[in-house]
Amino acid sequence: MVISKNLASFSESCHTLHFSCNIPTSGNLNSRQPIAKKSHIICMCMPIPTSTMSQPIATPLIKDNESLLRYLRQPMVLPHELDDDTKRRELVERTRRELQSMSKPLEAMKLIDTLDRLGIAYHFEDDINQSLTRFSSGQPNEDLLTTSLRFRLLRHNGHSISSEIFGKFLVQNGKFEESLGEEDILGLLSLYEASYMGGGEEKILMEAMEFSEAHLKSSIAKLTPQLSRQVAQSLELPRHRRMARLEARRYIEEYGKFENNYNPDLLELAKLDYNKVQSLHQMELSEITRWWKQLGLVDKLPFARDRPLECFLWTVGLMPEPKYSGCRIELAKTIAILLVIDDIFDTHGTIDELVLFTNAIRRWDLQAIEELPEYMRICYMALYNTTNEISYKILKENGWSVRPYLKETWIDMVDGFMMEASWFTNGQVPKMEEYLENGVTTAGSYMALVHCFFLIGKGVSEESVKLLMNPYPKLFSNAGRILRLWDDLGTAKEEQERGDLASSIVLFMKEKNITSDEEARESILKLIHNLWKEMNGELVSRNALPLEIKKVAFNMARASQVVYQHEEDSYFSSVDNYVKALFFTPLI
Ligand SMILES: CC(C)=CCC/C(C)=C/COP(=O)(O)OP(=O)(O)O
Ligand SMILES: [Mg+2]
Numbered sequence: 001m002v003i004s005k006n007l008a009s010f011s012e013s014c015h016t017l018h019f020s021c022n023i024p025t026s027g028n029l030n031s032r033q034p035i036a037k038k039s040h041i042i043c044m045c046m047p048i049p050t051s052t053m054s055q056p057i058a059t060p061l062i063k064d065n066e067s068l069l070r071y072l073r074q075p076m077v078l079p080h081e082l083d084d085d086t087k088r089r090e091l092v093e094r095t096r097r098e099l100q101s102m103s104k105p106l107e108a109m110k111l112i113d114t115l116d117r118l119g120i121a122y123h124f125e126d127d128i129n130q131s132l133t134r135f136s137s138g139q140p141n142e143d144l145l146t147t148s149l150r151f152r153l154l155r156h157n158g159h160s161i162s163s164e165i166f167g168k169f170l171v172q173n174g175k176f177e178e179s180l181g182e183e184d185i186l187g188l189l190s191l192y193e194a195s196y197m198g199g200g201e202e203k204i205l206m207e208a209m210e211f212s213e214a215h216l217k218s219s220i221a222k223l224t225p226q227l228s229r230q231v232a233q234s235l236e237l238p239r240h241r242r243m244a245r246l247e248a249r250r251y252i253e254e255y256g257k258f259e260n261n262y263n264p265d266l267l268e269l270a271k272l273d274y275n276k277v278q279s280l281h282q283m284e285l286s287e288i289t290r291w292w293k294q295l296g297l298v299d300k301l302p303f304a305r306d307r308p309l310e311c312f313l314w315t316v317g318l319m320p321e322p323k324y325s326g327c328r329i330e331l332a333k334t335i336a337i338l339l340v341i342d343d344i345f346d347t348h349g350t351i352d353e354l355v356l357f358t359n360a361i362r363r364w365d366l367q368a369i370e371e372l373p374e375y376m377r378i379c380y381m382a383l384y385n386t387t388n389e390i391s392y393k394i395l396k397e398n399g400w401s402v403r404p405y406l407k408e409t410w411i412d413m414v415d416g417f418m419m420e421a422s423w424f425t426n427g428q429v430p431k432m433e434e435y436l437e438n439g440v441t442t443a444g445s446y447m448a449l450v451h452c453f454f455l456i457g458k459g460v461s462e463e464s465v466k467l468l469m470n471p472y473p474k475l476f477s478n479a480g481r482i483l484r485l486w487d488d489l490g491t492a493k494e495e496q497e498r499g500d501l502a503s504s505i506v507l508f509m510k511e512k513n514i515t516s517d518e519e520a521r522e523s524i525l526k527l528i529h530n531l532w533k534e535m536n537g538e539l540v541s542r543n544a545l546p547l548e549i550k551k552v553a554f555n556m557a558r559a560s561q562v563v564y565q566h567e568e569d570s571y572f573s574s575v576d577n578y579v580k581a582l583f584f585t586p587l588i
Contacts, residue, residue, distance in 0.1 A: 084272050084275075084276070085276070087268070087272060088269060088272040088273060088276065091265055091266075091268060091269035091272070092120075092123050092124075092269065094265060095115070095120075095123075095124070095265065095266065095269060096123075096124060096127055098111070099111055099112070099115075099124060099127050099128070099131060100127060100131075102131070105135040105138070105146060105150070106145070106146045106149070108131050108135060109131075109135065109146070109149045109150060109153055110149070112124075112128050112131060112132070112153055113149065113153060114255075114263075114266060115128070115266075116153075116156070117239075117247060117248070117251045118248055118251055118252055118255065118266060118267075118269075118270035119244060119245060119247070119248025119249075119251075119252070119270065119273065119274060119277075119320075120248075120266075120269060120270055120273050122321045122322070122323075123273075128157065129157060129159075132153060132154055132157055132159055133159070135150065136150075136154060136159065136161065138150055138165065140168070143184070143187060144169060144180055144184055144187030144188070144190065144191055145184065145186050145187040145190045147165055147166065147168075147169075148166075148187065148190035148191045148193070148194040149190050149194070150165075151163070151165060151166075151194045151197065152190070152193055152194040152197055152239075152240075155197040155536075155539065155540060156197070156240070158539065158540070158547040158550070158551075159540075160540045161540075163198065163202045163204045163205050164204070166191075166204050166205070166208060167204065170204070170207075174203075174207065175207065175211070176207060176208065176211040176212075180211075181211065181212075181214075181215030181219075182215075185216075185219065185223060185227055185231070188212050188215055188216055189212070189216065189230065189231055189234060191208050191211075191212045192208075192209065192212035192213060192216055192234060192235075192238070193234060193238055193239050193240070194208065195208040195209035195212060196209070196238040196239075196240040196241065196532070196536075197240055197536055197539075198533060198536055199533055199534070199536045199537030199538075199540075200530065200533040200534050200536075200537055201537065202537075213235070216231050216234075216235060217235065219231075220232065220235075226258050226260070229258065230258075237561075240532075241532070241557075241558055241561065242558060243317050243320075243555070243558045243559050243561075243562045244320045244555070244558075245277075245316055245317075245320045245582055246562060246578060246581070246582065248270070248274060249274065249581050249582065249587075252267070252270045252271060252274055252587055253587070255267055255270070271587045271588075274586075274587050275586045275587055277322055278582070278583060278586055280322055280325060281312075281316060281582070281583050282583060282584075284312065284325055284328055284329050284332075285308075285309070285312055285583060287329055288308050288311070288312055288329055288332045288333065288336075289308050291329075291333060292306075292308045292333075292336055295382055295386075297336075297337070297340055297378065297379065297382050298340070300374075300375060300378045301340060301343075301344075301348075301375050301378065301379060303343060303347060303348045304339065304340040304343040304344070304348075305339045305340065305342075305343055307336070307339060308332065308336055309579055309583075310563075310575060310579075311332040311333075311335040311336045311339070312328070312332045312583075313559075313563065313575065313578065313579055313582070314331075314332070314335055314448075314559060314563065315327075315328035315329075315331045315332045315335070316328065316582060317555055317556070317558065317559025317562065317563070318331065318448065318452060318552050318555045318556055318559060319331070319452065319456070319552060319555070320555070324455075324456065326393075326455070327452065327455035327456055330390050330393065330451065330455055331448060331451055331452060331455065333386050333390075334386070334390070334444075334447060334448065334451055335444060335448065337379075337382060337383050337386060338413070338444045338447065340379055340382075341379065341383070341413075341414065341417065342417065342442070344357070344375075344376065344379060345417040345418075345420065345421055346498070347498070348375075349376070349421075351421060351422075351425045353372075353373055353376060354417075354418060354421050355418070356371055356372055356376070357372060357376050357380070357414070358414050358415065358417075358418040360372055360376075360380060361380070361383075361410060361411055361414040362411055362414075362415075364384075364407050364411065366381070366384060368380075369381065383410065387403065387406050387407060387410065388403065390406065390451065390455075391403035391406055394454050394455065394457070397457070398457050398460070400454065400457075400460060402454045405450055405454065405465070405468050405469070406450065406451060406454070408469060408470070409446050409447040409450045409451070410447060412441050412446060412447075412470055413441050413442060413444060413446070413447050415441075416438050416439075416441035416442040417442055419438050420438065420442060420502070423502055424502075429502065429507070429510070430502055430507070431507070431511070432504065432507040432508055432511050435502050435504065435507055436481055436484060436485075436504060437477070437481075439481075439484035439487075439488075439504070440477055440480030440481055440483070440484050441480075442484075443480060443483045443484045443487055445476060445477075445479060445480025445483050445484070445556065446470075446472045446476055446480065448556065449472075449476045449479070449480075449549065449552060449553060449556070450468050450472075452549060452552045453468060453546075453549045453552075456548050456549065456552070458546050458548040458549075459544075459545075459546025459547075459548065459549070460546075461544070463544040464544040464545060464546060466544075467543075467544060467545060473543075473545055474534070474538060475535060475538045475545060475550060475553050476553055478531045478534050478535045478538070478553075478557075479535060479553040479554065479556045479557045480556070481527075481531050482528055482531050482532070482535075482556075482557040482560055482561075483556055483557065483560040484504065485504055485524050485527060485528050485531075486528070486560035486561055486563070486564040486565065487560065487564055488503045488504040488505055488524075489504075489505070489521060489524060489525075489564060489565070490563070490564025490565065491564070492504075492505045492506070504524060505517065505520050505521065505524065508520050508523060508524060531557075532557065535553070535554065535557065538550070539554070562578060563575060
């Protein structure tokens with residue numbers, strides 16, 4: 001049987017390559033079982049970097065349906081990419097050996113930090129955890145840089161470490177020793193970054209943040225260009241709050257240029273890896289786009305948002321590691337449907353229709369669609385079928401029956417939308433707290449995190465599953481509050497123009513007697529800051545939530561800032577830039 005990938009219709013402007021795969025009519029795999037009764041043309045529309053265009057393409061050995069599908073799902077591997085892959089594997093092993101052989105804590109921790117920043121730490125998860133465990137207790141006379149780095153890395157990787165280790169840098173009045181702020185800029189910077197891992201009760205870390213921030217700000221003008229750049233970036237957004245893939249993109253571009261002792265092997269590995277993961281993302285994107293087109297929801301509901309790319313951006317924010325490829329695809333589907341339901345509630349449905357829709361969703365039964373207008377039926381069925389498909393996938397892979405949990409999160413969400421709609425219709429203005437908790441649900445936070453929990457499938461136990469029902473875990477609620485607050489900061493203007501009565505900004509101004517928009521925004525940023533501290537406390541607290549899902553909740557808070565915070569006037573142009581860098585422009 002002959003499989004050929006034909007390069008055709010390559011359009012440089014949109015970086016799109018169409019290729020087709022022909023299976024002959026008489027295709028007979030082992031001369032007994034025809035896999036295809038008639039000729040199929042399978043077309044995929046996949047964005048590919050211009051640089052990968054080369055000929056010829058190897059013909060794979062297709063033995064059966066499964067290997068055919070596996071082949072189609074794989075990014076198109078071109079000859080030079082095979083070399084890249086070998087090189088990448090070699091570099092991974094070389095780096096692993098280097099990390100394993102390091103005996104000096106500071107040296108090892110710096111390497112771990114660099115791997116994390118370059119987006120390649122996921123290759124070395126076990127080695128990193130072993131190293132961190134080995135170096136978890138520091139020396140009494142250890143300096144500020146080492147102590148702070150150790151603290152941040154341990155917490156970041158879910159290890160417990162007490163903030164009391166900073167006690168040795170305090171003087172009698174509980175303040176940090178002034179001399180620390182004078183010369184050791186790297187130590188100070190490291191302390192600043194570590195302080196952002198602090199929980200709400202950890203006074204010593206609040207003190208550390210205040211102290212290091214003040215000293216960094218006052219010394220920035222005297223620093224070398226390279227150091228001042230580093231300090232300015234941290235002051236703008238500390239590492240703990242950055243979205244992993246974007247940080248990798250930015251840091252890889254800077255690493256060779258601005259780091260004095262950069263390691264060329266690491267740089268090469270990071271670039272190869274970035275591009276490899278980017279092409280995996282492209283494949284996922286092509287699968288999501290295909291699914292979305294086939295679903296045809298926006299053809300029938302032209303008022304609804306048609307943004308599979310933005311949905312995918314969220315999923316890369318929430319679960320950036322390559323191993324979560326399948327999870328990203330399924331989660332993106334749920335977010336795409338969420339946007340449509342949001343639009344039905346916010347812009348299209350009449351209140352009577354919305355009541356019908358909410359009741360039908362509560363029943364969660366296809367019979368219920370008979371009472372709905374046609375456009376709602378289509379959306380209902382898309383949600384119903386997609387939820388069933390995701391449940392089926394999880395059942396097949398793990399044997400868990402998760403449909404009741406997924407269903408409940410959708411019911412909660414639609415109830416939340418209905419609540420907003422009735423506030424709006426009755427001209428009611430909710431209390432800020434009431435609005436915010438409801439807004440966590442309507443932003444899709446619980447829905448997304450419960451789906452991620454089962455899709456990732458780590459630490460699923462009787463005890464942890466119990467946490468996934470309303471009331472949802474505090475960590476989910478706090479991450480969701482951050483999402484809702486960033487959402488309102490980013491979209492309040494357009495929503496107010498549309499006539500929405502409630503947004504955190506408006507409600508906050510009303511409740512706190514704030515008159516200026518600017519001041520309200522400042523106060524909301526403070527709220528977000530405090531929510532982060534609460535979340536930090538929960539990262540290391542002992543509860544049944546698996547570390548994997550805790551990390552996703554943190555990533556949700558990180559991604560929210562990226563999606564909604566932007567300097568330019570236009571929301572789209574900014575998200576567009578992220579999308580281009582993450583998914584379409586390879587690193588060279
Ligand atoms: C990780 C997840 C679940 C991401 C989805 C967040 C999202 C796009 C919510 C809707 O925003 P909106 O501003 O359009 O809606 P609203 O009307 O609720 O403000
Ligand atoms: Mg909004």
